[in-house]
Amino acid sequence: MNNKGATGIATAILLIAFILISATAASVLMNDSGPQYEKNYEELLDDTLNQISTYIQIKDVLGKYTSNTEEQQIQKIAILIKPLFSIDIDTSQLLIQINNGKQIKILSYNNHAEFILSHSLFEHPLWQTMNENTFSFIPILDKDQSIIKYNTINDNTDIVYIILQLSNDFAMQKGENLEITLFPATGITKTITLTAPLPIKNVVSLY
Numbered sequence: 001m002n003n004k005g006a007t008g009i010a011t012a013i014l015l016i017a018f019i020l021i022s023a024t025a026a027s028v029l030m031n032d033s034g035p036q037y038e039k040n041y042e043e044l045l046d047d048t049l050n051q052i053s054t055y056i057q058i059k060d061v062l063g064k065y066t067s068n069t070e071e072q073q074i075q076k077i078a079i080l081i082k083p084l085f086s087i088d089i090d091t092s093q094l095l096i097q098i099n100n101g102k103q104i105k106i107l108s109y110n111n112h113a114e115f116i117l118s119h120s121l122f123e124h125p126l127w128q129t130m131n132e133n134t135f136s137f138i139p140i141l142d143k144d145q146s147i148i149k150y151n152t153i154n155d156n157t158d159i160v161y162i163i164l165q166l167s168n169d170f171a172m173q174k175g176e177n178l179e180i181t182l183f184p185a186t187g188i189t190k191t192i193t194l195t196a197p198l199p200i201k202n203v204v205s206l207y
Helices: 003-030 035-053 125-129 146-150
Strands: 056-066 073-083 095-099 104-113 134-141 159-165 177-183 190-195 203-205
Touching: 056 177, 056 190, 073 177, 095 159, 104 125, 125 134, 125 159, 134 146
Parallel strands: 104 134
Antiparallel strands: 056 073, 056 203, 073 159, 095 104, 095 177, 134 159, 177 190
16 A cells, blocks of 8 residues: 555544544543533543644655765655645644654744746745745645735645755665654644655655
8 A cells, every 4th residue: 555545544543533532532521510521521622623623634745866965865855735624724833843863953934935837846946945944835726825825724625835955964865764744833743754765766756
């Protein structure tokens, strides 16, 4: 089974788990009485709904090999994401952690987002606005331009690339791994492990 199929199954399991947890908690709390238990029950449901609704799906991850050193390495990475549900997700509050097993770095959004238009993904002018501590967004589908204008993913049809440029310390060579974690302002964190394949092509799938 490929990673995309596994992601779909994982999402379904996640939803079922939250429903079961909520149902169990509700059963326990409903056996008690009083305003405090009712308040706890409402808070639990609100928290569960918030975590499910703000879940970010990672649909694909691409990398580009370059030969700036003696051996080809990946420094440009594009992560294709979309929300599970139509709810506002503040992209300006998103943080990304990268971990190569030796070092950990936290990247922040540089408040630059532009449509891909006729540009090639890895040659888009937006790459020039970034440094090794930041990331940007390239929306592929954003009907109301909420990502561009308001730093908000607000529809489950929104599809956007997160692009990040790795420093030399985190650049990936053949066979090396990189762990990436998305930290939204609210909801569930998402961690994936990328592996650099053979550099047979310049642009390769990492996920």
